[in-house]
Amino acid sequence: MSVQRFIFFVLSALFFLATVMWFKDEFSPKWMEHQKKFYEEQVEKVERDVAAATSAKEKDLLEKRLASLKRPVYEIKQILLKGEYSWDKQQNGDKVDRCMTCHIDEEKLKVAHPGIKEFPFDIYGCTVCHGGIGRALSEEMAHEGMYYHKRQMELRITNAETMFDFWSELATLTPEESDPNQRIEMGDFKKYSITGDKAIYVGSQKCLKCHTGLTSPHVERWQRIKFKTFEYVKNAPDYIAGNEEYRKTCLKCHTTGYDETTGKYSEEGVTCEACHGAGEVFSYFMEVGKAPEGQKIAKVGTFGTPYNVCGPCHHTRNHEMRLKFFQERGGSDEWFFPQHTTPYKTGFSGKGESVSKPLPKIQ
Template sequence: MSLQRLIFFVLSALFFISTSMWLKDEFRPKWMEFQKKYYEEQAVKVEKEFEAATAAKDKELLGKRLASLKRPIYEIKQILLKGDYSWSKQQNGDKVDRCMTCHIDENKLKAAHPNVKDFPFDIYGCTVCHGGIGRALGEEVAHEGMYYHKRQMEMRLTSAETMFGFWNELATLTPEESDPNQRLEMGDFKKYSITGDKAIYVGSQKCLKCHKGLTSPHVERWQRIKFKTFERVKEAPDYLAGNDEYRKKCLECHTTGYDESTGKYSEEGVT
């Protein structure tokens, strides 16, 4: 065999292999394998339930469910996220979150996020907390720059701007209310931490461990003016003479973490 023929044969073989791999990825992408595995697992589970069922109605419902699982429709699943995203801003059109194309098992997702019960994933998606590229379907690209667990997400907090950016993103993704007075802004999301969990007030003493060293003049002034307000309020004649309803109005502003439904608060003073 001449050298030219050998080179032609090698190049043809490489072309055939690369084309075969491309066709496989194109017509049998990896996300489809994730869905196939999920539907197969669910089919086994439902089949056991079907065999154990005794009521005719239950068998009918489980039978229909089993039939659909054995003939699944593989499809890209996505959330179209609200927001102003465009090529002019170097952002790819409508923001999309397709994480659930692979992460299709909702029960596993809920189990992996036990403390985020009230976080509406169907509005905000996954990437707002975890990062990554929500539009991508390939695992390597989709997980680029991703924060996998809470510790990594918390390490994003290198400055207050990071937290403000997170809240601002939540406000951007929130569907607009028809009434302008009901539209949510960045400040309305302060109940969420960077992980999507409900933010928990840990008490001023823990806050001061860091802030005394970082912003001591600010802390000194805050302690002198804001921390002590409730002490003065408790001695005020109108507070002493007022009933419970009147005092609740004082507690709303002069305590931290006041809960109107219970009348309890986390700490006296504004911290």
């Protein structure tokens, strides 16, 4: 055999082998193996449920599900995320997350991510916390630069910019609010830690260890008034008489770190973290000697976005249910108006000067 024929034979063999491998990857990709395994496991599970069914109706429903599982459709599953990729991240086009093509078992995902209601996959995807490449379908490429466990995610926090990038990405991914005044900014997401879990409220006492001396006038005023708002609220006749739903409207603004899903809160009153956000990350930076980074975190969402911070509670209609309560049942208006309330400006005189009017009395 001549040298030319030998080279031709070797190249042809390599080309044939490459073609076979391409066909295998194209028509029987690895992600399909994950889906086949999932459906096989589901078939076995439902077959056991059918055998254990106690009623004809239950058995009929399970058999229909079983028939569907035995005719699976193998397909690429993806979540279309809000926003677009940018060239500076070496990606382009629509933002998509295809992790669920392989990680198809939603029940397992829910167990591994107990906060899924607060941090839903269909809005935020997986890569915002775990990293990796969401568009990729091969395991090697998809898992490139990935953070597998919470500890690995937490080790990313070396400076404030890490959190800013994370919160900014969440702001980009979040659907627009219906309220035009409610601008979605990264400060709105300080409630999340880098793992996607709710950030921990550390308590005002931890803040006051330093800030009692550093910002004493501000701290003194806040402790005298805002820290004690809930003491006043819980003694009010309408709060005492109100049902659970009524009290929830009070707890949202007169406690710190209130969680509507559990009904629990971090502290009574409007304390430091009510405005500055949960202090987990801020406190971490202060403890490791990175005070400037902590200061950056504390300012996010507090300065420059007054509506987002103050608006949800300092809203003109927030106390309408209280006004209605006292109008219907009667009582002294001292319970309706906080002791520190002063007359407020409601308009302008004909000369262009602001006019102060007292708050309206309850009829």
